[in-house]
Amino acid sequence: MRILHIAETVKGGVATYLELIDGNVPYEHHYLIPASQESEISVDRSKLIVFPGTSRPQRIVGLFQTLARLKDKQSYDIVHLHSSFAGYIFTIQKLLGFKFPAIIFCAHGWSFQRKVSKLERTICKAADYITGRLSTGIIHISKTEQVAASFIPCDLQRHIYNPISYNYLTPLKKTHKANTIKNILFVGRLDRQKGFDILYEAFKSKDLKEFHLYVAGNSVLCDSEYKSTANVTFLGWQSRDALPSMYEDADLTIVPSRWEGFGFVAIESLARGTPVLASHVGSLPEILGKYGQISDMTTANSIIKTIIKYKTSATETPVKLQEYIREKYSPTRFSAEILDFYQQAVEKEESKKRPSLS
Known part of the structure; x- marks a missing residue:
């Protein structure tokens, strides 16, 4: 089976997702991604089909033109769309009469669930519906x-949890240290969606002077106003190979997002035996279950209170946290569920071509 994956951007979670598919789903995969983001994904370069553009508007135009010119779309059994903009571009081309094989759409977090204006939410909801x-x-x-997304009329839908990479499931070195929280880790982009502005403001308070925040990530803007302080250290963007040990070295990982689809950071941290403190948004409460702390993080003051309160909270042992992730988010489970879903999608598409008996 040949699968074409299409993404308007692969930064962050989408790149991780595609790498996990590439390593765990034994089909022939190709990836239509931005040329400007080739370095973000670690797959065989011969599998890449790239389109031009650096800014989002440029990437949208580049993807539309490249996909329209792609002559062998029908040679694929499945086109797997990743995130909303890839879906919207497909929708426009489909309505214009372009032919496609079986289409699988994964929003990686619905755009209409973001904290945006009512008008923008309505437009996103309509686009996702179509x-x-x-x-x-x-x-x-x-x-x-x-x-x-229960309002979307598609008769083949399933939730399939993102998997954890095997390198996060290696034996742990850390031991359980109850009520010992000093080094706190933040992993991700320093942007509004991830809530870093509120977290940074919270760490200006003298109430958090006994804690140290380590920041693994970069600002989307070159001239970031964020600077290291006595209890905030910026580590820059870290390679995927470096992250497992960073999670394990931390006492706590914090995820103060305003909006979050899945939250790879949360399961990566638990897999390395480090507890997670996360905001009550998106899928985070479901993903963490009883193995993570969910709290209000909408203001700097609420973050301060949450961190101080967490210091005296009981936590599971590192081994217990890792076992939870191993059982619920294993690559083996993900592979089996994706393979089954792909097969169902192909069979559904083929059934449309069979002559009706009536």
Whole structure:
């Protein structure tokens, strides 16, 4: 089976997702991604088909033109769309009469669930409705996401949890240290979606002077106003190979996102035996279950109170945290569920071509 994966951007979680598919789903995969983001994904370069553009508007135009000119789309059994903009571009081309094989749409976090204006939310909801209706099947990254999109009329839908990479499941070195929280880790982009501005403001308070925040990530802007302080250290963007040990060295990982689809950071941290403190948004409560702390992080003051309160909270042992992730987010489970879903999508598309007996 040949699969064409299409993404308007692969930065962050989408790149991780595609790498896990490439390593765990034994089909022939190709990836249509931005040329400007080739370095973000670690797969065989011969599998890449790239399109031009650095800014989002440029990438949208580049993807539309490249996909329209791609002559062998029909040679693929499945086109797997990743995130909303890839879906919207497919929708436009489908409505214009372009031919496609079986289409699978995964939003990786629905755009209409972001904290945006009512008008923008309505537009996103309408666009996702049309894209979902035109798709053969929809993969949701959580039950929460599937419930949120229950208005989309597609009869082949399933939630398939993102998997953890095997290198996060190696034996742990850390031991359980109850109520010992000093070194706190933040991993991700320093942007509004990830809530870093509120977290940084919270760490200006003298109430958090006994804690140290380590920041693994870069600002989307070159002239970031964020600077290291006595208890905030910026480590820059870290390679995927470096992250497992960073999680394990931390006492706590914090995820103060305003909006989050899945939250790879949360499961990566638990897999390395480090507890997670996360905001009550998106799929985070479902993903963490009883093994993570969920709290209000909408203001700097609420973050301060949450961190101080967490210091005296009981936590599971590192081994228990890793076992939870191993059982629920294993690559083996993910591979089996994706393979089954792909097969169902192909069979559904082929059934449309069979002559009716009536």
